[in-house]
Structures are given as structure tokens and as C-alpha cells.
Amino acid sequence: MNLGNSLFQARKKCGLSQEEVAEKLGVSRQTISKWETGETLPDIRQSKRLALLYRLSLDELIDFDIDVEEVQQAIERTSAALEEKIDWTKAWGKKYPVLLTYRQDVNVEKYAAALDELLHDLRSSYGYGELDTFLVLKDILASVWKSRKQPGR
Numbered sequence: 001m002n003l004g005n006s007l008f009q010a011r012k013k014c015g016l017s018q019e020e021v022a023e024k025l026g027v028s029r030q031t032i033s034k035w036e037t038g039e040t041l042p043d044i045r046q047s048k049r050l051a052l053l054y055r056l057s058l059d060e061l062i063d064f065d066i067d068v069e070e071v072q073q074a075i076e077r078t079s080a081a082l083e084e085k086i087d088w089t090k091a092w093g094k095k096y097p098v099l100l101t102y103r104q105d106v107n108v109e110k111y112a113a114a115l116d117e118l119l120h121d122l123r124s125s126y127g128y129g130e131l132d133t134f135l136v137l138k139d140i141l142a143s144v145w146k147s148r149k150q151p152g153r
Contacts, residue, residue: 002038003038003041003062004035004037004038004039005036007035008036010050010061011032011036011054014054014055018033021050024049024053025046025050025053027046047061047062115137119134
């Protein structure tokens, strides 16, 4: 996403019009439009003022991604009771069909036993509760996945 689109998305999320932002910053509406279309860029002072107006850090404003923001808000709003009702395998299986079919090919018990050993080791070595232990292992798996996606691997 480019800076112009980030500015546009952040402004919309705050429910402000280009005119309102322009008035608060002391610039024209056309200036706001040019920033949002990427025709020109705000200077660092104006960028900082925009970040304050949109209640974001400057880094967040530059990297603002409405989709990521919406997912994070949805996670925060999801109750434990609702989480229990969701079949995560089925939900993610729509995007990743292997999740719906692997059990017929994979020796799940073998891998479950190995993972259970890792979970036990994490729990006993660091004193984590059960949920924290699972979250730590999930995060470790995610970091391994990211490292394998790096160019040159």
C-alpha cells in the first residue's frame, strides 16, 4: 500500500472529510486530495500532524493497512464463548483446502505425540500455563515459516 492510500484509509476510518482535514491542518482540500492520490507528499511536520489527527503513530500512518486493522479489531472483539463455537479448521479450510483433507494421508498421532513432547518441555522448562504454552509453540512455528519464506532459502 502506498502512502497516499494509507492517508485516505486513515482519514476514512476517522470519519473525516478532506475539507475537515484541510481545515484542521490549514491547507486546501486540493492539497489533501493530492496527498491521498500520491501526486504530492506531505512534509514531515504535516505528516506528524496527520498522524496525531488520525490517532496513529507516524510509523502506523505510513504503514496503515485497513484490512490488518479490521482483523485486529475483530480479534479483540471476539469473546471466548464465540471462539469455542468456531470450527477454525473448516473456516481456514476454505482458503487452504489441505486442512480439510490431510487427515486421510498424514499419521496425525505421530506428529501429535512429537508436538505433545515439545509442549511438555516448554511448559516444564518455563512454567507456562497450558494456553500460553500452545501460543508460544504456535509463535515459534510461525517464525520458522517466515524464515523459510525468506529469499535464498
